[in-house]
Amino acid sequence: MWFMYGPPTPNPFGRDQEIAILTRFMRDGQPVSLIGPRRIGKTSVLLASLNRSSLPHVMISVEEFVRGEKGFNLAEFISAYINNVTVTAYSYAGYKFQFMEKTKSYLKQIRELIGAVKITLNIPELIALIDLVLDKAERGKNLSEEFSRVLDLPQMLAEKLGIQRMVIALDEFQYLKFAKQTTPEIFHVMRSKWQFQRNVTYVISGSSTGMLREIINTRTQPFYQYFYLMRVNPMDADKSKEFLKRGFEAERVNVTDKEVEEIVSYVHGFPAWLNLVGIKVVVERRPISVILSDLPHDDNVINALEADLRKLSSSARSVLTRLANLGGEGSPKDLGDNTWVVNRALSQLMRYGYVEKEERGIYTILDPMIVHYLNKGNRSS
Ligand SMILES: Nc1ncnc2c1ncn2[C@@H]1O[C@H](COP(=O)(O)OP(=O)(O)O)[C@@H](O)[C@H]1O
Ligand SMILES: [Mg+2]
Numbered sequence: 001m002w003f004m005y006g007p008p009t010p011n012p013f014g015r016d017q018e019i020a021i022l023t024r025f026m027r028d029g030q031p032v033s034l035i036g037p038r039r040i041g042k043t044s045v046l047l048a049s050l051n052r053s054s055l056p057h058v059m060i061s062v063e064e065f066v067r068g069e070k071g072f073n074l075a076e077f078i079s080a081y082i083n084n085v086t087v088t089a090y091s092y093a094g095y096k097f098q099f100m101e102k103t104k105s106y107l108k109q110i111r112e113l114i115g116a117v118k119i120t121l122n123i124p125e126l127i128a129l130i131d132l133v134l135d136k137a138e139r140g141k142n143l144s145e146e147f148s149r150v151l152d153l154p155q156m157l158a159e160k161l162g163i164q165r166m167v168i169a170l171d172e173f174q175y176l177k178f179a180k181q182t183t184p185e186i187f188h189v190m191r192s193k194w195q196f197q198r199n200v201t202y203v204i205s206g207s208s209t210g211m212l213r214e215i216i217n218t219r220t221q222p223f224y225q226y227f228y229l230m231r232v233n234p235m236d237a238d239k240s241k242e243f244l245k246r247g248f249e250a251e252r253v254n255v256t257d258k259e260v261e262e263i264v265s266y267v268h269g270f271p272a273w274l275n276l277v278g279i280k281v282v283v284e285r286r287p288i289s290v291i292l293s294d295l296p297h298d299d300n301v302i303n304a305l306e307a308d309l310r311k312l313s314s315s316a317r318s319v320l321t322r323l324a325n326l327g328g329e330g331s332p333k334d335l336g337d338n339t340w341v342v343n344r345a346l347s348q349l350m351r352y353g354y355v356e357k358e359e360r361g362i363y364t365i366l367d368p369m370i371v372h373y374l375n376k377g378n379r380s381s
Contacts, residue, residue: 002247003278005300008043012271013246014239015045018232022049025228026057026167026201031194033173033216034205036232037353037366038308039272042205045232046169055201056092056166058084058154063172072178075137078150079106082130083113088166089157095120107137123160126153144183151193158199166200173204174211187215191222202227210351234269243274251282259288266292268368276300295369296376305373312348319345320354320365324374329364 012019025032026049034042043061050057058081065077083106095116114130117123133146158166170176179186194202204227206212216223235243241260248255267273273295280291280298295301309317319342322335336342346363349355354370355363365371 001279001282002250003275003282005272005276005279008041008047010044010047010051012041012044012048013243014235015041015048018045018230019049019052022046022203022230023053026050026053026055026203027165029165029198029201031201031227032203032230033212033227034203034230034232035209035212036207037209038207039270039304039367040232040234041271042207042232043171044271046171046203046205050167050169053167056088056163057169058088058167059169059171060084061171062175066175066178070178070181072175072181074143074147074179074182075133076106077179078133078143078147079110079137081150082133082153083109085153085157085168086113086117086126089154089161089163090117090120092163092166093121093161107134110134123157125156129153142182144185147183147186148189148193151190154200155197158197163199167203168200169203169205171205172207174206174208174215177211177215187222191226195226207353208351209353209356210347211353214351235271235274236269237264240264240269240274243271244278247278248281253282253285255281255288262288262292266295266368266372270367270369272304273369296373301369301373305370308352311352312354313345315341316345316348316352320349320370321374323355323363323365324371328368328371329358329362331361331363335363 022032022034022045034046036042046059050059060077060080062077065073065080067073110130111134114127114134117127117130129146129149133143133150136143136146154166154168157163176186183189194200204212215221216227216229218224234240241257241264244255244260244263248260263274263277267277276298277291277295280286280295281288284291309320312320315336319335323330326334332339332342332346335346346355346357349363350357353366355365358364
């Protein structure tokens with residue numbers, strides 16, 4: 001099927017330019033930060049570029065290690081890091097690890113890794129490091145010190161195994177902030193290691209655009225002016241239309257140009273929603289206008305949006321709703337009587353990547369589906 005909802009795709013439509021640029025940066029060693037709201041296509045651009053580059057690479061989604069509201073499982077993250085970096089470097093060197101089981105915890109995986117490492121290559125530093133991580137993790141000890149040594153691993157292996165260039169991609173990077181509770185210096189340590197590693201390119205990406213900007217764009221923060229910022233924008237109108245048309249053709253569904261335009265103006269160029277509408281048109285065969293007006297009530301939309309909205313404070317959610325009622329943009333004075341509450345809510349909405357501040361103090365909701373969703377039940381929508 002042309003349309004696919006949910007997982008990122010390694011073949012994103014119409015992103016050739018972004019992929020060409022990012023691939024070039026990966027080869028050249030330019031650190032990059034992809035930035036954009038959820039479901040805009042960051043992970044897909046990242047995957048496609050890693051594949052296109054043909055470079056040995058590691059891709060870790062930091063979000064996987066968030067526990068509860070603001071907790072972070074550093075031991076598992078460190079284990080995943082060691083595991084992925086080692087396996088990538090070793091397969092580059094011609095070794096294979098067939099026993100890896102994705103279902104096992106990363107801590108268990110590095111326990112098995114150590115056996116293989118001992119047999120295949122003789123790198124005592126690596127073995128000692130894994131031993132130490134396992135030992136400390138088992139005893140529930142703080143791993144901050146080992147973290148710093150783990151960060152040396154990619155460059156060390158690159159040198160030992162003759163890897164000219166390796167790429168490390170950390171998706172949803174902003175969640176590493178939660179590790180600051182146990183490892184306050186985490187970003188300092190990363191920056192101080194990364195900037196001297198000649199054979200490793202670091203690419204990060206994040207959906208909580210405000211949070212990510214705080215980390216990489218604040219003068220007092222260690223990652224200030226370290227990354228090249230690459231914004232991932234919605235697909236433009238022409239590409240969105242072409243994407244839909246090609247899909248409907250492939251699925252042999254008759255949809256007029258006018259209807260295609262209707263879809264694009266409803267979901268703009270958000271790839272996730274273009275795919276979802278595409279699927280619904282193909283499988284439901286109902287009129288486009290009915291499918292669109294039903295979209296805010298669709299289980300997929302409700303599940304996706306509520307999972308994110310749950311994380312907002314109640315005042316942030318109500319300010320977001322008022323902004324949606326205004327058609328998706330407005331100034332603070334239209335959003336509530338208590339300026340302090342409104343501003344605090346807006347700053348949370350920006351941190352989480354829902355809202356951006358435009359010129360002249362106008363705030364805009366980035367994802368049109370959020371506007372439709374929060375307006376559902378209103379006649380105006
Ligand atoms: N250019 C594209 N063409 C087709 N589908 C896309 C494209 N970009 C993203 N998608 C799809 O949209 C959804 C969201 O993309 P994803 O890369 O996960 O976004 P993000 O990482 O920004 O949240 C995924 O299901 C993905 O397959
Ligand atoms: Mg993603």
